[in-house]
Amino acid sequence: MSKYPIYLDYNSTTPCDQQVVDAMVPYFSQHFGNASSKAHAHGWYAEDAVSQAREQVASLIGADAKEIIFTSGATESINLAIQGLAQKHASRGKHIITVATEHKAVLDVCAHLQEQGYDITYLPVDAMGMIALDQLEGSIRKDTVLIAAMYANNETGVIHPVAAIGRLAQKYAIPFFCDATQAVGKIPVDVDTDCIDMMAFSAHKMYGPKGAGALFIRKKNPLLEIPPLFYGGAHERKLRSGTLNVPGIVGMGKAAALCQAMMASDAKHLQELRDMFWKEIGAIEGVQWNGQQDHSLTHVANICFNMQGGDKLIKTISKHVSVSSGAACSSATVEPSHVLKAMGLSDTKAHSSIRFSFGRFTTLREITIAIEEIKKAVSRLS
């Protein structure tokens, strides 16, 4: 066994692909120019690299390079989009529709807006983690200025009917923002077919570096002309001032290009691993799958072990396998996952649920060892 546990927590963050690291390295000391230095070759070189990355990122999601704003990550992109849209349309209305199972990055921004007088509708989900489209349509009001719904859930992998949500938003001329952090690079995401107006995603969830992300903003739509979060230099179409993180952006571009090239082979590999994992783990007595399995990311398995003292199970398994109990952001506290609670799981069930998420570098051997360790831990504790 290696020094470290087996990493089955790819939804928290992914390792950088070595090809991404290799692409980034020259931009630290060799091509270190500031991408906004217009007067010299150092600046041009950096600017060219950023342009190429912008093309690569845009291509992955079917967008135009002009529609990509580079940020520090999905959390920043989410704040920029939601706060920006809320502020822009405040005079028209203050009603926002989102979903109970969104990532904290979305829920916390909504809570912040609520304190400022906005009215937020949190759509419920069913036991499978799915929203009901008629319920979404029914909650649209005259003063609704934003629909914010994620593409795929980070805890369960459940994929939402994004295109249908987008068409509804279009029908009522309401901007549709999508947190696609878990979907981009893993499954085909196309901002046109999916009718998305704004979309946040992050490099470190798709084998790129931490600290780099993007916000897609559909062009030529006055409804989407939002104000920035901060000022100073007017970089990124005045929406995100500050010297560009050239190595990070180059890394995100390379990661996007790799994901595009490898999407089919990654997906096939991951489906095989998950099927094998579930065949064994699903056979353990009392075990249950959380979420709509046939409509989920193929690399995620959120599994309820249905036993008392779930924290003990996670502790025992964690010695050998890095996993997450619910979202990473809430794992510092003992709060049961808000996602599993929204799906109707009891506290006991939520506490004995574990999220396993696999990735490009997960091997069959690692899965075999993980299965053994899980079985051992379960039989010791039950």
Ligand SMILES: *Cc1c(COP(=O)(O)O)cnc(C)c1O
């Ligand atoms: C990881 C994650 C985020 C936050 O992304 P950062 O780039 O780490 O800020 C937001 N939404 C979802 C669904 C995520 O999985």
